[in-house]
Amino acid sequence: MKPMNWLDQIKWDADGLVPVIAQERASGDVVMFAWMNRAALARTQELGEAVYWSRSRAKLWHKGEESGHTQTVHEMRLDCDNDVLLLKITQNGHQPGIACHTGRHSCFYQRLEQGGAAPDWQAVEPVLKNPEQIYK
């Protein structure tokens, strides 16, 4: 019996997508969250660079195609339910890496501050490069 194709083992959701977490290998920082369809995952494996499915633009999105901030994929992990992927990546094109379209290192730059009268999301990470300089 032929073993099941690695792409068929993924439990794609009703839209044919799987959530993807990108973690910087060197720092351990979670820098991004995105989605892949089957074609995006196959392309990621071929290229060794992250290729996502852009839900807003409804097309394959080779991360860094405009900004130069590509992601080298060192390792891919699948969770216990076969429906979430974790990538160990290097964020290329800038030191430190810029994963976020706002020019920040990580997309997760808003922290819930709980010291005040009510909890409050605050931006706590610096913009490393002006987005106008990134996407020109």
Add this chain to the structure above:
Amino acid sequence: MKPMNWLDQIKWDADGLVPVIAQERASGDVVMFAWMNRAALARTQELGEAVYWSRSRAKLWHKGEESGHTQTVHEMRLDCDNDVLLLKITQNGHQPGIACHTGRHSCFYQRLEQGGAAPDWQAVEPVLKNPEQIYK
């Protein structure tokens, strides 16, 4: 003008949910991925422990309620699109922490092995405790 409630700033999806990544603070390991609705996130903030929305059981799920493997939440982060959460947690009840229902440290224990004839998902992390002993 009253500032917007922190829960209203989240862009809940069509099902009223937001994806949540749980990262162990001490190790940096991404140990789990789950979902929250508004009630789950509010309860997480009140308790200081992770409370998810179980999509399969359609109810609030205080992580560790059966296993004792609760998650102390040290920090909550929101991404640039306000539609993904990242929690910095301590995984309680076992040393090292067990986040996965299979008795493993992390849910992301399957690695894509690319050395063979075809890529192949392989379990590469040990079971730390027999699930039958966890859920008894």
